[in-house]
Amino acid sequence: MVDWSGHSALFLLSWALVARPLARWWPTPLRYRRAIGVAAFILAIGHLGYQADHALNWNPDAIRFMLPLHRYGLLAGITAIACMTPAALTSLDRLQMALGQTWRRIHLLTVPALVCAVGHTVLIGSNYLGELSRDASHYARSGIVVTIALIVLALRSGRFSRQFGRSPATSAMSSNRESESAAGCHDR
Numbered sequence: 001m002v003d004w005s006g007h008s009a010l011f012l013l014s015w016a017l018v019a020r021p022l023a024r025w026w027p028t029p030l031r032y033r034r035a036i037g038v039a040a041f042i043l044a045i046g047h048l049g050y051q052a053d054h055a056l057n058w059n060p061d062a063i064r065f066m067l068p069l070h071r072y073g074l075l076a077g078i079t080a081i082a083c084m085t086p087a088a089l090t091s092l093d094r095l096q097m098a099l100g101q102t103w104r105r106i107h108l109l110t111v112p113a114l115v116c117a118v119g120h121t122v123l124i125g126s127n128y129l130g131e132l133s134r135d136a137s138h139y140a141r142s143g144i145v146v147t148i149a150l151i152v153l154a155l156r157s158g159r160f161s162r163q164f165g166r167s168p169a170t171s172a173m174s175s176n177r178e179s180e181s182a183a184g185c186h187d188r
């Protein structure tokens with residue numbers, strides 16, 4: 001069965017991370033980046049609740065009986081949530097102003113969160129390498145999810161920004177938002 005909460009969380013997290021680099025061609029997601037990021041977090045928590053019930057039956061002892069591959073996957077998932085939590089909890093204008101540069105650093109934790117979430121998905125997901133009786137489709141799906149994550153990271157990389165620069169529209173939007181100390185992260 002496909003876990004829609006987990007997949008939606010992964011999709012929204014990736015989308016929040018590429019909102020700025022994509023703004024040159026498609027500015028709308030940047031305007032809603034905060035909502036997209038918070039929605040990713042809420043879905044990840046929903047997914048955690050669903051899997052704690054469905055896979056672990058609310059029994060943490062069950063983790064001891066999991067395969068090492070699945071345990072590493074679980075650890076990656078827990079790390080992903082841990083990296084997303086501070087950003088979600090500080091996504092208020094008031095806290096953004098109070099925290100200054102620290103706020104930006106906190107929000108950059110969503111990059112390792114994506115790496116951990118993808119590692120988690122591939123290692124534990126039954127539609128990925130977490131399935132014991134794998135066939136070509138499990139490898140193909142794992143390849144696709146890793147490729148998408150690499151594209152997200154490449155879009156965010158300094159090299160990409162230097163190559164394409166910020167469009168006037170994006171720069172204007174970003175400086176307006178910064179001067180208003182308003183919504184959204186101001187990281188790359």
Ligand code: HEM
Pocket residue numbers: 001002003005006007009010013044047048051052055074077078080081117120121124125126127128130
């Ligand atoms: C404490 C945190 C987490 C726990 C306990 C957890 C638990 C699980 C478990 C048990 C599975 C295996 C389900 C299956 O049988 O396929 C799974 C799969 C998955 N998880 Fe998580 N997860 C956590 C965090 C996350 C986060 C933060 C994301 C995304 C941002 C995520 C996305 C996914 C995805 C996409 C799958 C693959 C589902 C599939 O193969 O259909 N998980 N998770």
